[in-house]
Amino acid sequence: MRLNPAVRLSEYFMPTLKENPAEAEIASHRLMLRAGMIRQSASGIYSWLPMGYRVLRKIEQIVREEQDRAGANEILMPTIQSADLWRKSGRYDDYGKEMLRITDRHDREMLFGPTNEELITDLFRDGAVSYKDCPQMMYHIQWKFRDEVRPRFGVMRGREFFMKDGYSFDLTVEDGLKSYNRMFVSYLRTYAKMGLQVIPMRADTGPIGGENSHEFIILAETGESEVFCHEDFLSLDPNAEAVNYKGDLQPIVDQWTSMYAATEEMHDEGKFEAEVPEGKRVSARGIEVGHIFFFGTKYSEPLGAVVQDKEGKQVPVQMGSYGIGVSRLIGAIIEAHHDENGIIWPESVAPFQVGIINLRVGDDACDEACEGMFTKLQEAGVEVMYDDRDTKAGAKFADMDLIGLPWQIAVGPRSLKNGQVEVKNRRTGEKQEVSIEAALELVTVS
Numbered sequence: 001m002r003l004n005p006a007v008r009l010s011e012y013f014m015p016t017l018k019e020n021p022a023e024a025e026i027a028s029h030r031l032m033l034r035a036g037m038i039r040q041s042a043s044g045i046y047s048w049l050p051m052g053y054r055v056l057r058k059i060e061q062i063v064r065e066e067q068d069r070a071g072a073n074e075i076l077m078p079t080i081q082s083a084d085l086w087r088k089s090g091r092y093d094d095y096g097k098e099m100l101r102i103t104d105r106h107d108r109e110m111l112f113g114p115t116n117e118e119l120i121t122d123l124f125r126d127g128a129v130s131y132k133d134c135p136q137m138m139y140h141i142q143w144k145f146r147d148e149v150r151p152r153f154g155v156m157r158g159r160e161f162f163m164k165d166g167y168s169f170d171l172t173v174e175d176g177l178k179s180y181n182r183m184f185v186s187y188l189r190t191y192a193k194m195g196l197q198v199i200p201m202r203a204d205t206g207p208i209g210g211e212n213s214h215e216f217i218i219l220a221e222t223g224e225s226e227v228f229c230h231e232d233f234l235s236l237d238p239n240a241e242a243v244n245y246k247g248d249l250q251p252i253v254d255q256w257t258s259m260y261a262a263t264e265e266m267h268d269e270g271k272f273e274a275e276v277p278e279g280k281r282v283s284a285r286g287i288e289v290g291h292i293f294f295f296g297t298k299y300s301e302p303l304g305a306v307v308q309d310k311e312g313k314q315v316p317v318q319m320g321s322y323g324i325g326v327s328r329l330i331g332a333i334i335e336a337h338h339d340e341n342g343i344i345w346p347e348s349v350a351p352f353q354v355g356i357i358n359l360r361v362g363d364d365a366c367d368e369a370c371e372g373m374f375t376k377l378q379e380a381g382v383e384v385m386y387d388d389r390d391t392k393a394g395a396k397f398a399d400m401d402l403i404g405l406p407w408q409i410a411v412g413p414r415s416l417k418n419g420q421v422e423v424k425n426r427r428t429g430e431k432q433e434v435s436i437e438a439a440l441e442l443v444t445v446s
């Protein structure tokens, strides 16, 4: 996957809005519309314009790299599935109205997949023979459809949304929990790479019980769920966690699960007060950006996903499933990183690292300086957007702040006479008048 490394704004489709769209209730939704990243095509269904699609791809790629690193194999399953498979697990009826049901020309019942446990269990059943086929982890990153009662907040709760869903297959419960830990650690790394402070919270496991389900939550005022946790989570550093997955991951998981953290459904006020000192109790709102789950033989049994164990006995495989809300993450990142002027992208997911603003298009010196920097940055492998539009300086500054690239370089005739351009760091707001060489150095090194 290679993204276009350099674009000219005059040739780019980025319909920004000055005013706040009335339908957007929260900052991330407002800013995604205003920055020309998405447009709604039907309730909870969005088109991704160049800027939005670029960020979606960046997030997808971070998710992919961390899944690969954790030893999962990427596949691609279809969006449309057959109802028959879902009847075997009993979920065709259980899913109710959230499932979008489709009938083809032969009157066969189909559905737009809300998730893929059934399909992947069937794939594994078909291809796996013995214990030698375990452990196995597979994932895909694919569009899902859930006919949510209340789609809202833009991509945060869409009906069509982009999700990474992964699945593990093991011979024993013990091995299954090892796969679970592997995903747990990979999730910590994944969110940290996107500039998010995530908190794994004990989640409801339903009828299966046990403690092996966690929701990964970002604290945000606009979050949909109420959450409770120990304040020290906010200073734990996930980047310190195992880079290779060869060793025992249990101590890391223990460290991240030993402190109190629970969503509303799992919250126990008595336990909260007993375990967390008064000054350290955080009760806040959160956004669920991921969910992992060990569910044993819930699907392998009804769907017949069995393998031969070492004694020659046929046993159903132990499974887990692991979701990440890829499109929701864009909203979550913006909720965590913005100010009154717009988005402030963390570098790892920024659509471009640098924006060049030509304040006097048509002025030979300005044009030449901008074109020169545009070329040099491309040569240095820095992703760059050049605002070469013939519009007012004020609008250009406003747009550049709105779209939130980490660095801005403004080029105007007055400073340029002294060989200077203005470099602004979007996050700190700090501005410096420096030479062109120094500007390039500043934005390339960091």
Ligand code: ATP
Residues within 6 Å of the ligand: 115, 146, 148, 155, 156, 157, 158, 159, 160, 161, 162, 163, 288, 289, 290, 291, 323, 324, 325, 326, 327, 328
């Ligand atoms: P929620 O409680 O928010 O409805 P869920 O428990 O139904 O989520 P999962 O089935 O665990 O979600 O899906 C995995 C991930 O997909 C979630 O953690 C979330 O980040 C994302 N996700 C779920 N539903 C949506 C949606 N309607 N729009 C965008 N992302 C979603």
Ligand code: MG
Residues within 6 Å of the ligand: none
């Ligand atoms: Mg849901």
